[in-house]
Amino acid sequence: xxxxxxxxxxxxxxxxxxxxxxxxxxxxxxxxxxxxxxxxxxxxxxxxxxxxxxxxxxxxxxxxxxxxxxxxxxxxxxxxxxxxxxxxxxxxxxxxxxxxxxxxxxxxxxxxxxxxxxxxxxxxxxxxxxxxxxxxxxxxxxxxxxxxxxxxxxxxxxxxxxxxxxx
Ligand code: HEM
Ligand code: HEM
Numbered sequence: 001x002x003x004x005x006x007x008x009x010x011x012x013x014x015x016x017x018x019x020x021x022x023x024x025x026x027x028x029x030x031x032x033x034x035x036x037x038x039x040x041x042x043x044x045x046x047x048x049x050x051x052x053x054x055x056x057x058x059x060x061x062x063x064x065x066x067x068x069x070x071x072x073x074x075x076x077x078x079x080x081x082x083x084x085x086x087x088x089x090x091x092x093x094x095x096x097x098x099x100x101x102x103x104x105x106x107x108x109x110x111x112x113x114x115x116x117x118x119x120x121x122x123x124x125x126x127x128x129x130x131x132x133x134x135x136x137x138x139x140x141x142x143x144x145x146x147x148x149x150x151x152x153x154x155x156x157x158x159x160x161x162x163x164x165x166x167x
Contacts, residue, residue, distance in 0.1 A: 005083040006159050011073050014066055015160055021063050022105075022138070025056060029131075032056045057116060064109035067102055082148075083155040097141050104134050 007015070035049035045053075081094045108130050114123035148156035 004077065004079055005155065007079050008073070008077055011070065011077070011079075012160055014070055014073070018063060018066055018070075018105075021059050021066075022134070024059055025063075026131075026135070028052055028056055053116075057112070060109050060112050063105055067105050071102060079159070083159045085154050085156065094144070097137060097144075100137055101141070104130060104137065108134065 031048065031052040035045065035053050038045055038049055039053075081091055081098070086094055108127065111123040111127040111130060114120040115127055145157050145160070148154050149158075
């Protein structure tokens with residue numbers, strides 16, 4: 001293990017791009033549901049329906065592709081989780097959360113695609129379950145990062161945010 005305690009510029013940019021893209025998927029959830037219902041009932045899609053389905057499916061594909069690239073970057077530039085300050089069970093929890101994000105986002109892309117392109121209905125059920133699981137994970141992870149920054153006042157958030165090195 002090297003002594004780098006901070007993610008690279010590219011890793012940090014991609015992390016926040018993913019946060020924005022995932023937020024868009026949630027913001028568009030209601031128009032996406034209504035567009036899918038129109039599609040399933042053979043109602044002609046409006047311009048808005050078309051826009052929403054295109055943004056959701058391509059946004060999802062972009063999330064999948066960026067997460068593959070991030071996996072590769074993480075493998076290329078190993079950075080200690082928690083800027084090396086997290087120990088024992090906390091480090092294991094933080095690390096498991098990160099891997100759960102990779103797994104869950106790939107799962108969302110897979111179930112969304114199976115439903116949209118192959119009309120596999122049970123995939124829609126799992127897409128919806130994944131949506132809640134992902135939301136829970138984001139809350140725990142985001143809250144933990146904010147607690148580290150404002151309560152513990154350590155370098156965990158600056159490992160992923162801003163341009164100043166943590167130490
Ligand atoms: C869609 C939402 C989010 C996803 C999918 C996500 C995913 C990830 C992943 C996979 C990592 C591990 C680093 C890597 O492999 O490149 C990470 C690290 C990190 N994230 Fe997030 N994140 C999200 C939202 C947030 C939010 C809202 C915050 C802050 C409020 C945040 C703060 C951090 C910090 C500080 C790290 C570095 C932690 C460490 O390695 O010790 N993330 N995130
Ligand atoms: C990480 C990526 C993704 C996230 C976070 C995400 C999230 C969501 C959310 C929050 C909904 C709201 C509706 C519901 O409760 O089911 C939804 C619906 C939907 N998504 Fe995704 N999605 C992602 C990727 C994809 C991809 C790649 C596709 C297809 C290529 C897709 C296809 C769909 C479809 C067809 C629906 C409508 C389901 C229905 O009929 O209720 N999603 N998605």
